[in-house]
Amino acid sequence: MSLHRVIYVSDAAEIAATSLLTLVDILGASERNNRRDHITGVLILHSGKFLQWVEGARLDLxxxxxxxxxxxxxxxxxxxxxxxxxxxxxxxxFMAQVQADPPIVGKLSATLTPKDADEVEQLMRSAALAHAAH
Ligand SMILES: Cc1cc2nc3c(=O)[nH]c(=O)nc-3n(C[C@H](O)[C@H](O)[C@H](O)COP(=O)(O)O)c2cc1C
Incomplete structure (x- = not known):
C-alpha cells in the first residue's frame, strides 16, 4: 500500500465560512468515511479559507x-x-479540526501556491501539536 499526503487550500463558500453547522456536517461525514477508508488528517477553517491535510492510500486519497x-x-x-x-x-x-494559530492566520492572509507547501506543512504540524496538547 502506497501512502500519500495531500495538502490543499480552498475558499469556503459563504455558507461554510459562516455556519458552524456546515463545519459540523463536514466533520461528521469525514469521521465516518475516513474511518472506513483509513484516511487521517487535519482540517483548519479560518477567515473563509479551508486548509486540509489528508493522508492515506493512493486510491482512497x-x-x-x-x-x-x-x-x-x-x-x-x-x-x-x-x-x-x-x-x-x-x-x-480520522479528521481533526485544528484552530488556526497566529502563524497560520498570517500565512492564510496571502494567496498560497505550491511554493508555500513546506512552510505550510511545518505550520500545520505545530498547530496540530498544540491542539493535541489540550
Ligand atoms: C473542506 C472540506 C473538507 C472535507 N473533508 C472530507 C474528508 O476528509 N472526508 C470525507 O469523507 N469528506 C470530506 N468532505 C465532504 C465531502 O466533500 C463529501 O461531502 C462527503 O465525503 C460525502 O460523504 P457521504 O457520501 O457519506 O455523505 C469535505 C468537504 C469539504 C468542503
Whole structure:
C-alpha cells in the first residue's frame, strides 16, 4: 500500500465560512468515511479559507479528493503538495479540526501556491501539536 499526503487550500463558500453547522456536517461525514477508508488528517477553517491535510492510500486519497473537489461548500481548490510518505503524521485522527494559530492566520492572509507547501506543512504540524496538547 502506497501512502500519500495531500495538502490543499480552498475558499469556503459563504455558507461554510459562516455556519458552524456546515463545519459540523463536514466533520461528521469525514469521521465516518475516513474511518472506513483509513484516511487521517487535519482540517483548519479560518477567515473563509479551508486548509486540509489528508493522508492515506493512493486510491482512497484520490477517491476522497474527487469528492472534495466537487463539493459546493468551497471553491478555488489549490493543491499545495501531493507526496508519497513513509508513515502517517496523524495516525489517530480520522479528521481533526485544528484552530488556526497566529502563524497560520498570517500565512492564510496571502494567496498560497505550491511554493508555500513546506512552510505550510511545518505550520500545520505545530498547530496540530498544540491542539493535541489540550
Ligand atoms: C473542506 C472540506 C473538507 C472535507 N473533508 C472530507 C474528508 O476528509 N472526508 C470525507 O469523507 N469528506 C470530506 N468532505 C465532504 C465531502 O466533500 C463529501 O461531502 C462527503 O465525503 C460525502 O460523504 P457521504 O457520501 O457519506 O455523505 C469535505 C468537504 C469539504 C468542503
Amino acid at each position: 484520490d477517491r476522497l479528493m474527487a469528492r472534495i473537489s466537487r463539493d459546493p461548500r468551497h471553491k478555488n481548490l489549490v493543491v499545495l503538495s501531493d507526496l508519497p510518505i513513509t508513515e502517517r503524521t496523524f495516525p489517530d485522527w
